[in-house]
Amino acid sequence: MFEKIWEDHVVCQPAGEPALLYVDLHLVHEVTSPQAFEGLRLASRRVRRPDLTFATVDHNVPTVAAERKVIRDPIAAQQVEALRRNCRDFGVPLFDIDSAEQGIVHVIGPELGLTQPGTIMVCGDSHTSTHGAFGALAFGIGTSEVEHVLATQCLRQQCPKTLQILVRGVLPNGVTAKDLALGIIGRIGTDGATGHVVEYAGEAVRALSMEGRMTLCNMSIEAGARAGMVAPDETTLAYLRGRRFSPQGSAWEEAAAYWESLPTDPDAQFDRRVEIDAATLAPAVTWGTSPGMVIPVTERVPDPQRFTSEAERNAALRALQYMGLRSGTPVQEIAVNRVFIGSCTNARLEDLRAAARVAKGHKVSPKVMAMVVPGSQAVKRAAEQEKLDQIFRAAGFEWREAGCSMCLGMNPDTLQPLERCASTSNRNFEGRQGARGRTHLVSPAMAAAAAIAGHFVDIRNWEYRD
Amino acid sequence: MQAFRIHTGKAAPLDRANVDTDQIIPKQFLKRIERSGYGQFLFYDWRYSADGKPEPFFVLNQPRYAGASILITGRNFGCGSSREHAPWALLDYGFRAIIAPSFADIFSTNCTKNGVLPVVLPENDVAELLRRAESTDNYLLAVDLEKKQVSDEAGFLAHFDMDDFKRKFLLEGLDDIGLTLQHQKSITAYEQRRRAFLTPPAV
Numbered sequence: 250m251f252e253k254i255w256e257d258h259v260v261c262q263p264a265g266e267p268a269l270l271y272v273d274l275h276l277v278h279e280v281t282s283p284q285a286f287e288g289l290r291l292a293s294r295r296v297r298r299p300d301l302t303f304a305t306v307d308h309n310v311p312t313v314a315a316e317r318k319v320i321r322d323p324i325a326a327q328q329v330e331a332l333r334r335n336c337r338d339f340g341v342p343l344f345d346i347d348s349a350e351q352g353i354v355h356v357i358g359p360e361l362g363l364t365q366p367g368t369i370m371v372c373g374d375s376h377t378s379t380h381g382a383f384g385a386l387a388f389g390i391g392t393s394e395v396e397h398v399l400a401t402q403c404l405r406q407q408c409p410k411t412l413q414i415l416v417r418g419v420l421p422n423g424v425t426a427k428d429l430a431l432g433i434i435g436r437i438g439t440d441g442a443t444g445h446v447v448e449y450a451g452e453a454v455r456a457l458s459m460e461g462r463m464t465l466c467n468m469s470i471e472a473g474a475r476a477g478m479v480a481p482d483e484t485t486l487a488y489l490r491g492r493r494f495s496p497q498g499s500a501w502e503e504a505a506a507y508w509e510s511l512p513t514d515p516d517a518q519f520d521r522r523v524e525i526d527a528a529t530l531a532p533a534v535t536w537g538t539s540p541g542m543v544i545p546v547t548e549r550v551p552d553p554q555r556f557t558s559e560a561e562r563n564a565a566l567r568a569l570q571y572m573g574l575r576s577g578t579p580v581q582e583i584a585v586n587r588v589f590i591g592s593c594t595n596a597r598l599e600d601l602r603a604a605a606r607v608a609k610g611h612k613v614s615p616k617v618m619a620m621v622v623p624g625s626q627a628v629k630r631a632a633e634q635e636k637l638d639q640i641f642r643a644a645g646f647e648w649r650e651a652g653c654s655m656c657l658g659m660n661p662d663t664l665q666p667l668e669r670c671a672s673t674s675n676r677n678f679e680g681r682q683g684a685r686g687r688t689h690l691v692s693p694a695m696a697a698a699a700a701i702a703g704h705f706v707d708i709r710n711w712e713y714r715d
Numbered sequence: 716m717q718a719f720r721i722h723t724g725k726a727a728p729l730d731r732a733n734v735d736t737d738q739i740i741p742k743q744f745l746k747r748i749e750r751s752g753y754g755q756f757l758f759y760d761w762r763y764s765a766d767g768k769p770e771p772f773f774v775l776n777q778p779r780y781a782g783a784s785i786l787i788t789g790r791n792f793g794c795g796s797s798r799e800h801a802p803w804a805l806l807d808y809g810f811r812a813i814i815a816p817s818f819a820d821i822f823s824t825n826c827t828k829n830g831v832l833p834v835v836l837p838e839n840d841v842a843e844l845l846r847r848a849e850s851t852d853n854y855l856l857a858v859d860l861e862k863k864q865v866s867d868e869a870g871f872l873a874h875f876d877m878d879d880f881k882r883k884f885l886l887e888g889l890d891d892i893g894l895t896l897q898h899q900k901s902i903t904a905y906e907q908r909r910r911a912f913l914t915p916p917a918v
């Protein structure tokens with residue numbers, strides 16, 4: 250599949266240079282684009298294909314409705330204003346803060362039907378890998394490359410290697426796509442897929458919904474991958490049919506026929522293969538400051554001396570110190586004071602449903618401040634239609650407007666120093682959610698359960714009240 | 716872009732693996748709309764304590780490493796977020812080359828677009844360089860992209876690999892977009908044969 254898409258997009262292959270690839274869709278947000286537009290201005294260049302470029306604001310927008318009209322942080326406001334001006338000047342469509350389509354760039358692309366199989370997509374954001382769930386080849390790029398794509402609609406790329414991750418069997422009860430993603434990273438390491446495009450395959454991957462596949466592909470970058478992909482199938486087509494920017498009528502027939510031709514031939518060669526037995530996976534919790542520092546919820550915080558290399562031992566010692574944890578502590582005894590359900594990893598409708606089902610009829614622990622931030626305004630509306638917001642509110646969760654929010658805390662939603670958070674996001678790096686804050690990555694159901702219990706619990710033993 | 720041919724400068728050791736771009740430049744400094752001025756925020760949460768005072772033990776705060784222009788560090792340097800602010804901050808601080816056993820892909824590309832050279836050396840060579848930078852005052856390294864080698868005055872010499880195109884790009888300080896625009900004709904031809912359903916209806 251990867252080779253088919255690659256070859257289909259080669260514009261030219263100059264001797265001694267990497268291939269020049271055509272970009273079908275370029276998504277833009279406020280943080281990584283201002284310098285790129287400025288570069289265009291300085292060189293008197295235009296955006297080659299504004300019709301293949303879409304922008305939104307997500308990273309630093311406030312998620313409290315009353316604060317969205319006038320952004321109080323003057324530098325964030327300037328960045329949002331700069332994107333508005335750039336979109337106006339260069340003719341790029343913008344889903345602004347007050348638009349019904351606004352949301353995290355990786356949530357709105359798929360839900361608008363902009364993300365399509367067989368395409369090459371880019372965005373100045375590492376989690377662009379999310380869109381690979383549809384069988385698109387989706388690369389995160391830096392700002393210089395954003396400028397390059399704006400000006401030329403092309404990307405110069407060295408051909409990456411391929412890695413197939415084959416997940417055999419069925420995910421056990423209570424084990425989600427998030428736990429699978431974390432389990433894979435725990436096994437192959439945060440640089441385990443560097444230089445590779447990952448194709449996820451196998452029965453357990455086929456059984457995932459589009460939302461689950463997006464969660465899985467989203468975290469490919471946390472294993473170092475250039476991109477992650479799942480071959481399109483019936484699930485993919487059913488998701489795309491009738492979306493706003495999906496092909497319609499005879500164009501749909503043509504597109505569907507093409508998409509169905511994409512899946513990898515059974516005898517395709519990969520540079521590497523990894524096999525995972527789904528039955529060995531359990532609900533996962535990270536204990537350290539890298540997504541690879543992850544264990545099942547039933548285990549204890551590891552002993553750094555157990556690691557084989559000196560570098561790993563030092564990293565584990567540092568991580569435990571930063572996280573304020575002692576080795577040997579059972580994960581289920583770790584108390585949290587913040588819970589964040591959101592981000593491009595886990596803030597789609599299915600994620601909110603899973604969390605709401607856990608929350609229903611329960612109360613958030615008095616020691617915990619918990620918030621739910623839908624991935625997009627469309628997700629928010631859909632959730633409200635199902636009255637999920639009422640379940641969350643009744644349980645004591647805050648219900649917010651769409652944005653990246655506390656995934657990286659560029660807006661007012663941040664952890665205070667030493668606060669400990671169960672988070673459905675993707676990075677537990679030092680200070681990611683706020684300077685000196687402590688992040689544990691988990692699935693939406695596990696996060697909701699931690700909010701109620703005040704500490705991590707094994708979701709497989711949860712008392713559902715529905 | 717600034718070209719990179721040969722650079723000699725003081726080397727600073729940062730003996731950590733998996734240094735992510737959130738550490739290189741924390742998010743609170745990403746809201747600016749310029750490319751310059753990020754050096755003061757480089758490794759901010761490691762350089763300064765919660766009350767804004769310099770952390771005396773952090774390598775870049777030690778007087779002996781003042782003015783360092785080459786950073787020696789652990790594997791998977793630059794992982795995480797794609798923010799190009801990371802190489803902008805390193806460059807603005809004064810770093811021209813980073814030496815590590817491996818780099819994250821996007822970070823490495825971002826470096827080469829800004830005239831910062833990512834040098835990959837085997838783990839044991841990097842360990843040796845870390846040791847020398849820690850134990851020698853004013854430890855100088857020469858990084859030569861023409862010969863693809865790193866050397867010091869005490870006999871250390873190691874060769875590194877770099878893809879020919881990236882090397883040429885850095886040696887000549889090429890304009891990436893200008894280079895691609897030479898292929899205008901091919902781009903237009905591709906656009907003409909592209910499937911119609913791939914262009915979304917106008918908003």
Ligand code: SF4
Pocket residue numbers: 307308353354355374376592593594652653656657674675
């Ligand atoms: S939700 Fe988090 S990871 Fe996703 S795009 Fe926003 S900041 Fe990046």
